[in-house]
Amino acid sequence: MRDLLPQLLDWWRADERAAVATVVRTFRSAPREPGAAMAVGPGGEVIGSVSGGCVEGAVYDLCLEVAETGRPVLASYGVSDEDAFQVGLTCGGTIEVFVAPLSRAAWPGFGSFAEQVLAAGTPLPDGGPLAPGVCLATVIAAPGNAGAVLGTHLSIPTGHDDGGLSAAVAADAVGQITTGVSAVREYGPRGERTGTGNRVFLQVFAPRPRLLVFGAIDFAAALSRAGRLLGYRVTVCDARPIFATTARFPDADEVVADWPHRYLSAEIEAGRVSGRDAVCVLTHDPKFDVPLLRTALTDLPAGTYVGAMGSRRAHDERMARLVEDGVPPEALARLRSPIGLDLGARTPDETAVSIAAEMIAARSGASARPLTETEGPIHG
Structure with missing residues (x-):
């Protein structure tokens, strides 16, 4: 529902009547997780999705009814031979959808x-x-x-x-x-x-996860776009003020001119980095990335994605410096370097897709293999 909130707020503030459908439970291979939402506005317009298309039509009709009557409804959608391509889920799963009215009268505290x-x-x-x-x-x-x-x-x-x-x-x-x-x-x-x-x-x-990108280069601009698309709150940090500007990184939520390791240490000490976040080091310069990675690998919470860009030669040299700096083996094992999946990426945008794909796989624990080579439910 988070992505729908700006539009929902507009309807609510205008004292319009709308309805919000939210997935509350799923069984087997359902296409969307609990919390996925779809809303129907006062003019019949639709925002969001509860199933990726399988049952949207039926949920739309139910939303119109709830908006009119003001009475919430709990509905279940599954799969059967008769209605699998009408109002069922062709993936074989079942979802429960709660549809509630949205208006100033129905929800004063919205x-x-x-x-x-x-x-x-x-x-x-x-x-x-x-x-x-x-x-x-x-x-x-x-x-x-x-x-x-x-x-x-x-x-x-x-x-x-x-x-x-x-x-x-x-x-x-x-x-x-x-x-x-x-x-x-x-x-x-x-x-x-x-x-x-x-x-x-x-x-x-939950708060949006953070994507901390270090190195104000063209690859960072592309990764900022990808991170924003995936719902991250993006920060770009570089020690060079002439490069660390909002004009160069319009998709970042914030651009910081500071030494990378100093900025990251301050964020960790203030409790502003969690295990849901990602740190991508794109600096290509030992005086920046070695102290930064030492901080990231030893001080970040467990689960935080840490990746560093560079060739295999650059990776080997960087690892040697980190070992000389006393970073223990278990901390070094956290580092994903060279960063990204093997997609044959060359351009900044292709590289951003490669990095983003690895971040998604790391977060979900998926294999990152082609689905044609895997078995079982796609939506675990």
């Missing part, structure tokens, strides 16, 4: 919620860690209470004092933000986690 989500992952005014993620808790199945927004992040709005359910949901929301995973939880009438009857979708809006 503006505040949207602002929190859009701010997640941006620097706080005091220079400390980045703004945290947000968890939206929505009842998707409960007698007489379907669609009630129980909480955003840790704040449970007044008017929903339900004998312990709100407190239980708020506690679980903290855990879901930590894991970064959206999930459906079931609760008893007083918030018992072993009970049934109240099904709540805890939708996590």
Whole structure:
């Protein structure tokens, strides 16, 4: 839903009636993950997607109905011989979609919620860690209470004092933000986690992962474009102010003129780099990349992607310098160098695709092999 928020905010502020469909659960090989959303606006316009096309028509009709009636609906779409090419999923999976009305009357607190989500992952005014993620808790199945927004992040709005359910949901929301995973939880009438009857979708809006690109060169401009396309918050850093300019990197969220290792150390110390982030070193200069990689490989959180550009000869020389600097073998094993997958890339844009593909594979744990050479579900 994050990408839809600017348009949803426009409709909400104009007091228009719309509807938002959100994938809340998937079974087997479903095309989109929980949290994927599609919305239908006051003029019938569509933004977003819940299935990549398989059931969009049926969900569109349901959104029109919900926008008109103001009553939320939980629907399930699977596959069968009769309707696989009409309203089913040809991939063989099943998805549950919750469709809720969106208007000032239906959701008075939407503006505040949207602002929190859009701010997640941006620097706080005091220079400390980045703004945290947000968890939206929505009842998707409960007698007489379907669609009630129980909480955003840790704040449970007044008017929903339900004998312990709100407190239980708020506690679980903290855990879901930590894991970064959206999930459906079931609760008893007083918030018992072993009970049934109240099904709540805890939708996590984690901060955008960061892509830290070091080296203000043409390859960095192409990688910034690719990173932005993939949803990263992109920073380009270079020690040379004449090259580190916003005019040269219009797709970056920020451009920093500073020594790379000094900037990265400060970001790590302030808690502004996580294991979901990526660091790409494109400097090609030992006086920059050796101290930078020493910092990255030894101080970054586990899981952070660290890659460095260069020929195999440059890689060998760089590794030798890092060993001389005392970087231990287990830290050196984190480095992906030469950076990127073997696609035969030559141009900056092709190289950016190669790097981005390796980042995706590293994040998902996929093999990065051609799908024709693999077996089993494509969407794990």
